[in-house]
Amino acid sequence: MDLFEYQGKQYFARYDIPVSPGGPADTVDEAVAAANAAGYPVVVKAQVQVGGRGKAGGIKLADNEAEARQHAEAILGMDIKGHVVKRVWVENASDIEEEYYVSFTLDRAEKKHLMMLSREGGVEIEVVAEENPDAIIKLHIDPVDGLSADVARQACIDANLPERAIDGATDIIVKLYRCYTEGDCDLAEINPLILKPTGEVHALDAKVTLDGNAEYRHPEWEAFKGLTEMDEREKMAAEKDLQYIGLDGTVGIIANGAGLAMSTLDVVNQVGGSAANFLDIGGGANADVMAGALEVINFDENVKSIFINIFGGITRGEEVAKGIVEALNRVELKAPIVIRLDGTNAEEGRQILLDAGIPESKLRSEPTMLAAAKTVVGLANA
CATH class of the missing domain: 3.30.470.20 (ATP-grasp fold, B domain)
Known part of the structure; x- marks a missing residue:
């Protein structure tokens, strides 16, 4: 969880790290009240989790109440690199050597x-x-x-x-x-x-x-x-208790285990692709978990293909396959799937997928992670 600046300062204060006196504000009037309490001159600072606030006009010095009001009016609601300012932090200005x-x-x-x-x-x-x-x-x-x-x-x-x-x-x-x-x-x-x-x-x-x-x-x-910034994909994943991190690529990733998920991201990158996400379903690859994972990935408009990379251990291959087949009956996907299924009962799982009669345009199976990565990247780039 990334904290806003003012939250970080509040956290620091718990450990007696000296920070400037000030207060958060969601409205112009609250900002003026915080400025009056902190003592002039003050700095009015946009609270967004992105750099470049100063260059964008999101950090302003105010010598009096009128200037504090003026700056708060300008900064609240400002768009800084796609982040809308909903809160400001107003603190006593510091002399810097x-x-x-x-x-x-x-x-x-x-x-x-x-x-x-x-x-x-x-x-x-x-x-x-x-x-x-x-x-x-x-x-x-x-x-x-x-x-x-x-x-x-x-x-x-x-x-x-x-x-x-x-x-x-x-x-x-x-x-x-x-x-x-x-x-x-x-x-x-x-x-x-x-x-x-x-x-x-x-x-x-x-x-x-x-x-x-x-x-x-x-x-x-x-x-x-309260104000933690999370994109819509991550909100949806959090609601489904999925370990998900949104990225900027075109290949959706589903894997069981954090290590395998990270390796999957690496191999996709190695063959010229780019991952749209990190998604670890852990040991649960049943229909509910798989459907939830596919729903989250399907929500991402940038995803052009989906790589499901499962190594069966405690999670058996046939259970994974049943979960995928049932999930596909629940979720209408916009992108094709490439699956690499290995480990415990992998052959049984692959046979279940084959017997399900899913068109190759929707789902392909590859024997190795590298082969699957090359296929899924080729589909994403097609």
């Missing part, structure tokens, strides 16, 4: 947490990585050992932060790591982390992604869902 970058995420290849720290903040870290990679300090952290203040301080020194910023930055980095680990985040990022002329270090922005697998531990996360 320098801007830094810090984040924590998981490096799966290393099986460790990864901290990135740079003296060059306020811009996208990808830009810094491309133009000046030596400006980014990367530190892997063993989850068993955690992050000590001494290690965080040395990272600040290695990143060439000025002496007057090191104490404050060290304190925030340790707190951000705690937020990231105890708060069950996939990503916790501050960009920019600012040094004020007074010497204080302060989180001026917040980017937080929460690990949905940990939601059961956090009933308080329910409050974050």
